[in-house]
Every structure is written in C-alpha cells, then in structure tokens.
Amino acid sequence: MKKHVSRSRVAGRCRAPPSKSYTHRAILAAGYAEDATVEDPLVSADTRGTMRAVSAFGGKVDRSRLDIGTLRVEGFGGRPDVPVDVINCENSGTTTRLVTAAGALADGLTVLTGDDSLRSRPHGPLLDAIEDLGGRAESTRRNGQAPLVVGDALPGGTVSMPGDVSSQFITALLMAGAVTEEGIAIDLETELKSAPYVEITLEVLQAFGVDAEHTDSGFRVPGGQQYSPEDGSYSVPGDFSSISYLAAAGAVAADEGGEGVLVEGAHPSAQGDTAIVEILDRMGAEIDWDEDAGELRSAGGDLSGIEVDVADTPDLLPTIAAVGAVADGDTRIVNCEHVRLKETDRVTAMAEELGKLGAEVTEEQDTLTVHGGESDLVGAEVDGRGDHRIAMALAVAGLVAEGTTTISDAEHVDVSFPDFWTVFDDLGATVTNA
Ligand SMILES: O=C(O)C1=C[C@@H](OP(=O)(O)O)[C@@H](O)[C@H](O)C1
Numbered sequence: 153m154k155k156h157v158s159r160s161r162v163a164g165r166c167r168a169p170p171s172k173s174y175t176h177r178a179i180l181a182a183g184y185a186e187d188a189t190v191e192d193p194l195v196s197a198d199t200r201g202t203m204r205a206v207s208a209f210g211g212k213v214d215r216s217r218l219d220i221g222t223l224r225v226e227g228f229g230g231r232p233d234v235p236v237d238v239i240n241c242e243n244s245g246t247t248t249r250l251v252t253a254a255g256a257l258a259d260g261l262t263v264l265t266g267d268d269s270l271r272s273r274p275h276g277p278l279l280d281a282i283e284d285l286g287g288r289a290e291s292t293r294r295n296g297q298a299p300l301v302v303g304d305a306l307p308g309g310t311v312s313m314p315g316d317v318s319s320q321f322i323t324a325l326l327m328a329g330a331v332t333e334e335g336i337a338i339d340l341e342t343e344l345k346s347a348p349y350v351e352i353t354l355e356v357l358q359a360f361g362v363d364a365e366h367t368d369s370g371f372r373v374p375g376g377q378q379y380s381p382e383d384g385s386y387s388v389p390g391d392f393s394s395i396s397y398l399a400a401a402g403a404v405a406a407d408e409g410g411e412g413v414l415v416e417g418a419h420p421s422a423q424g425d426t427a428i429v430e431i432l433d434r435m436g437a438e439i440d441w442d443e444d445a446g447e448l449r450s451a452g453g454d455l456s457g458i459e460v461d462v463a464d465t466p467d468l469l470p471t472i473a474a475v476g477a478v479a480d481g482d483t484r485i486v487n488c489e490h491v492r493l494k495e496t497d498r499v500t501a502m503a504e505e506l507g508k509l510g511a512e513v514t515e516e517q518d519t520l521t522v523h524g525g526e527s528d529l530v531g532a533e534v535d536g537r538g539d540h541r542i543a544m545a546l547a548v549a550g551l552v553a554e555g556t557t558t559i560s561d562a563e564h565v566d567v568s569f570p571d572f573w574t575v576f577d578d579l580g581a582t583v584t585n586a
C-alpha cells in the first residue's frame with residue numbers, strides 16, 4: 153500500500169500507542185505464569201506473533217476484552233508444551249529471540265520461522281548460547297538464521313556471549329532462565345548494545361515477581377522461579393519509539409510558539425528511546441515533557457544538526473535522520489552499526505531514501521551523517537522497504553518536503569503503530585491513499 157504525504161503543518165493532541173517492547177515481555181511473562189492479565193497491551197502484527205507463540209506453548213490468550221484494553225492470559229505455567237506446529241514469528245525479531253529461548257525449555261523440539269526479512273536476521277549467538285547451556289538450537293541452513301529448531305529441556309548454567317549483535321538474546325535467556333533448574337548467568341564478551349532494553353526486561357521480570365540482576369560481567373537469573381504478577385495484572389506504558397515520530401512531526405512541522413503536538417501516555421519508564429526528548433531539545437525544538445502527567449509537547453524551532461550516539465537507542469535512527477534532513481548543518485548519528493541488523497539495513501535505507509528527497513547523506517559503516525540545510529527537500533517516490541520505522545520516518549520528512557512524497561509499504565506501520573496514519577492525519581498532516 154502506498155500513501156501520499158504532502159507538505160503540511162501539524163498541531164493537536166494525540167495518544168501514544170502502548171509499548172511494543174513491554175507488551176512482548178508482558179505477554180510471554182504471562183505465558184510463563186499460571187494466569188495473568190495484561191492491561192493496555194499493544195495489539196499489532198509483532199505482538200500477535202508473541203500471542204501465537206504463547207498459545208502454541210499451551211497457554212490460552214483471551215482477546216475478548218481487548219475493547220476495554222485487557223488481555224487475559226492463561227499461561228503454560230513454567231516449561232512450555234511442545235508446539236503441534238511451526239511457530240511463524242513473521243516480521244518480529246523480539247518474538248523470534250524470546251520464543252527461541254522459551255522453546256529450548258520444552259521437552260521436545262520447536263520450529264520457528266518468519267518472513268523474508270526475519271529469515272535474514274542473525275540469531276547465531278543465541279543458538280550457540282543455548283547449545284552451551286545444554287539445550288539444542290540449530291539453524292536449518294546452518295547460517296544462524298531462521299528457520300530455527302530448538303528444544304531438549306535447557307537445564308541452564310553459565311554462558312559467554314557477545315553483547316553487540318542483539319540485546320534480545322540476553323532478554324530471551326533471562327526470561328527463560330528463571331524457570332530452568334540451574335538458572336542462567338551470562339558473561340558478556342563485548343560491550344552491550346541496546347542496553348536499556350535489558351533494563352525493560354529486568355523491570356518486567358520484577359513486576360512478575362522474578363529475581364534477575366546485573367553482575368560484574370553481565371547478568372544472572374536464578375532458576376526454579378515462578379512468574380506471578382502482583383495483583384495478577386501488568387500494565388503497559390506508552391511507546392517512546394512510536395512517540396518519536398509524533399514528537400519529530402511537531403519539531404519539523406508545528407508552529408514555533410503554537411499549540412504544537414501534544415502526546416498523551418508519555419510516562420517515564422526504562423525505555424532508552426525517551427532520549428528523543430533530549431535529542432529534539434538539543435536540536436532546537438520546543439519540547440516540554442510533563443513526566444507526572446505523561447504529556448509531551450513538541451513544536452518547531454530553529455533546528456540545527458547535532459551528534460547523537462545511538463548505541464542504546466537503535467530504533468531512533470530513522471527518526472533522527474529524518475529530522476536531521478530538515479535541520480541546518482550536520483547531524484552525525486554514531487555507533488549505528490547494529491542498526492543494520494533490523495527489519496532492513498536502516499542505515500543504508502535512510503541514506504538512500506532521504507537522498508531521493510534531495511538530502512545529502514554520507515554513510516559509513518558505523519556512522520550516518522545527514523548534511524541538513526544543504527538543499528530543500530523535494531517530494532519524491534520513496535520506499536518503505538517493508539519496514540515500519542522507515543515508513544514512519546519518511547512520513548515525517550514528507551511533512552516538510554516540497555509537494556508530495558509517496559511512501560510505499562505504508563501498511564507495515566501495523567508492526568508497531570497500527571493507527572499511525574490516522575493519528576498523523578488527525579494532527580493535520582495531509583495524507584491520502586495512493
Ligand atoms: O528487546 C526489544 O524489545 C528490542 C530491542 C532492540 O533490538 P536489539 O537488541 O536487537 O538492538 C530494538 O531494536 C527492538 O526494536 C526491540
């Protein structure tokens with residue numbers, strides 16, 4: 153599906169969708185539990201994958217009360233059953249990694265696959281770790297990519313693994329490790345990238361009554377634990393990766409000193425992507441975050457380029473690049489090599505797609521520099537590359553580009569922000585179907 157976005161101004165109130173990262177963890181944690189409700193979950197293509205996995209493992213996911221924001225999960229209670237069929241994780245890396253470790257707990261084999269993008273993403277270090285911990289974990293093509301076959305009742309133990317490919321490997325092992333006999337200790341061989349996502353995991357584990365902790369060399373979770381949330385329920389906060397597009401829209405296309413874009417549901421949490429507030433502020437946008445009210449207001453200003461380190465916040469790269477294309481001077485996005493391992497290589501994707509709009513961009517392996525203000529952006533046909541974040545970031549650039557920008561693969565917003573186009577339109581963006 154293609155969407156046309158024409159140059160427009162935005163303003164008004166909107167609501168952040170619930171966090172994808174918290175929702176995945178809460179649904180799987182509820183699966184590990186006997187019984188739990190997840191309040192305000194994100195229901196999107198990716199989180200439906202995690203729901204399917206919990207069902208495949210013998211849990212029951214009751215969606216009948218989603219109209220009031222409640223997802224009821226009757227868990228499989230500890231070790232999962234052996235699924236009767238292959239689990240299709242579609243486009244979701246989080247589902248794949250978290251379910252790989254869960255499947256390794258079962259007394260049999262679980263087979264996981266996904267779409268073309270997912271089947272090109274790396275899982276090797278997680279598979280090696282599971283093997284080292286006494287389980288079975290193989291890639292059918294022996295290239296570390298899905299389809300994957302995992303199982304054989306992972307007993308746990310201590311394992312060394314790199315931390316610079318995906319933090320989801322750590323999250324997966326911590327969540328599964330809690331129900332192993334021996335627990336799991338992870339020694340990191342490299343620096344940890346995307347570290348705040350492991351903090352999200354620790355926060356959710358704690359809310360489900362599971363102990364896990366940092367160690368000098370990595371993380372540790374004792375075995376033999378039971379998942380059980382206080383009061384039987386867990387409530388999901390708003391998603392700051394999704395908020396980044398709304399705040400960025402305000403920064404590039406809401407009048408300075410005006411009402412701006414006001415995002416509700418923006419409460420503080422462990423999400424590293426709350427850094428978007430400080431980043432847009434440093435770039436010169438008018439940003440006010442009322443943390444108690446959970447309201448973030450963003451309006452325009454004289455934007456200028458800055459240097460941003462995305463080691464902890466890979467999902468912000470497309471947003472920052474889009475704003476950088478509008479700002480004066482260079483925006484240098486450093487430490488971004490791991491952003492090449494997402495739904496698509498987002499470093500190349502943003503360099504090439506912003507280039508089609510007339511931006512000058514220099515791509516290096518670990519750095520993306522957007523030379524803003526060199527020339528005005530001009531609407532063009534751009535490719536969403538089957539990647540929700542590329543499509544949404546290009547929509548932000550489309551607000552400023554002269555004329556009309558046509559974005560392909562626009563339906564992929566369903567992965568993390570299903571209402572994106574409606575919310576964008578309600579804020580005043582001129583969006584039409586192609
Ligand atoms: O654990 C999570 O919820 C996520 C971790 C990050 O991935 P990596 O740890 O692979 O960088 C992030 O990019 C992804 O969107 C969600």
Ligand SMILES: C=C(OP(=O)(O)O)C(=O)O
Pocket residue numbers: 198243244245246247467494495541568
């Ligand atoms: C990379 C992402 O998610 P996942 O790894 O779950 O596919 C994302 O949402 O940007």
